[in-house]
Amino acid sequence: MRNFDIVHPSSWAEALGLLSGGDEGTRAFSGGTALMLMMKSGFYAPTRLIHLGALEARCSFIEATADGGLLIGAAATLSSVEASPVVQRSAPVIAQAMKKLANVRVRNVARVGGALAHGDPHMDLPPILAALGGEVLLCGPDGERTCPVESFYTGYLETRLSQGELITGVRLPPQAGWRSAYVKCTTRAADDWPTVGVAVSLRVVSGAIADARIMVGAATERLTRLTSAEAALRLGAPDAATFARAADAAAQEAVTVDSASGSAGYKTELLRVYVRRTLAEALLNGAVQ
Ligand SMILES: Cc1cc2nc3c(=O)[nH]c(=O)nc-3n(C[C@H](O)[C@H](O)[C@H](O)COP(=O)(O)OP(=O)(O)OC[C@H]3O[C@@H](n4cnc5c(N)ncnc54)[C@H](O)[C@@H]3O)c2cc1C
Incomplete structure (x- = not known):
């Protein structure tokens, strides 16, 4: 690893001033857990790190x-x-x-x-x-x-x-009335990086799904909102048949990617299963008061 400086600004203004030069080698860091891995692997070689810990x-x-x-x-x-x-x-x-x-x-x-x-x-x-x-x-x-x-x-x-x-x-925003869940599927330990991660939030009014947000991470190149899966839920009863329709829509919609933890096709099938499971878990979790 090449040598670098670390500076410890004591205010956001000072930190912003240190970053203002536009130098690619200058970078802020917080806990350093991700940045240090990138530096150790040679992916990134800073000349100056701005530690936000003093804030x-x-x-x-x-x-x-x-x-x-x-x-x-x-x-x-x-x-x-x-x-x-x-x-x-x-x-x-x-x-x-x-x-x-x-x-x-x-x-x-x-x-x-x-x-x-x-x-x-x-x-x-x-x-x-x-x-x-x-x-x-x-x-x-x-x-x-x-x-x-x-x-x-x-x-x-x-x-x-x-x-x-x-x-x-x-x-x-306030979460009162929303039911939420996050379920991740890992190919190794339960606390490992996910191969697919699904987060959902639902609002059920008079026995029908009034609002829904479904997000997928890990299986796609970037965090993705699954709007057609949400549409498949809207105004449906919060039951297994509606959740299965949303899961099929999610599998159809998401652009999954190949990686060391599985092929894109495998992740699409995982997504179909995990959207269904995460919706069921959100329902079980009950609404935030
Ligand atoms: C062994 C290991 C296992 C892990 N497993 C998981 C896992 O299962 N799930 C998971 O989600 N994560 C996992 N992680 C990743 C971990 O969550 C991230 O490393 C951590 O959240 C990054 O936070 P940090 O404060 O250490 O960031 P840093 O390493 O300090 O910074 C990361 C990036 O964010 C930038 N940055 C930091 N703070 C700011 C700020 N305030 N404003 C602008 N830019 C900023 C930095 O410039 C850098 O580019 C794992 C990490 C390790 C080391």
Whole structure:
């Protein structure tokens, strides 16, 4: 590994100033769990790293918003999200999913900002936050902006993060009345990277599915919303026949990719099974109060 500097800014403004030169070799990092792997494999060789850890005291908040939504700071560790009573109450699917995301050593160090910015389609958190209707909070040289999590990913390791921008957090709308689940299929241990990851959120009104969001990660080149599967659910009864129709639509719609964990065709069949299972699990999980 070639030598590099590490700097520790104490404010977002200072961090943005350090990034403003447009130098490809300068990069921010949070927990470093993904970045260090890229550096050790020779995939990325920075000249200067900007450690966002010093912002932790101000940016690791996890709080309920006035409208019943949720706000999570970019510097919150995945462990703190998992253990947060606010998350367990207002978006329990996130806390449940954390238990099978990597291992406790990674979750103690990795931050929400890093988990969102990395852009690997195998990440577990983005499909969940997208299914919950989350927005990424960003700050950059031109000020602050937001981007829906579902449209934040543009390709493999590619996001809508602009040059010189940083993620400051994520905001979720109120989840009351929504039923959500995330199920990942791994080809090795249960807490390994997913081969397919499916996140769903449903709202059932008077015995019919009024709204649905279905996201798939890992099996596709980037996080993907399955809109025709959602359409197959809408106004249907929340039962096995409707879920099977949505699963078939998902398998038809998703553009799956070959990888070391399986062929595209195999992943399409996995997706058909896992969409059905995840919908059934969301129904069982019940609505958030
Ligand atoms: C052994 C192992 C197993 C794993 N298994 C899983 C798994 O099963 N499921 C899963 O989802 N993930 C898994 N991961 C990946 C893990 O979730 C990510 O490495 C982690 O979430 C990245 O967070 P970080 O804070 O360490 O990011 P960093 O490594 O610090 O940064 C990652 C990227 O994000 C950028 N970045 C970081 N913070 C910001 C910010 N605030 N604004 C803008 N850009 C930023 C960096 O420049 C870098 O490009 C695993 C990782 C390891 C090492």
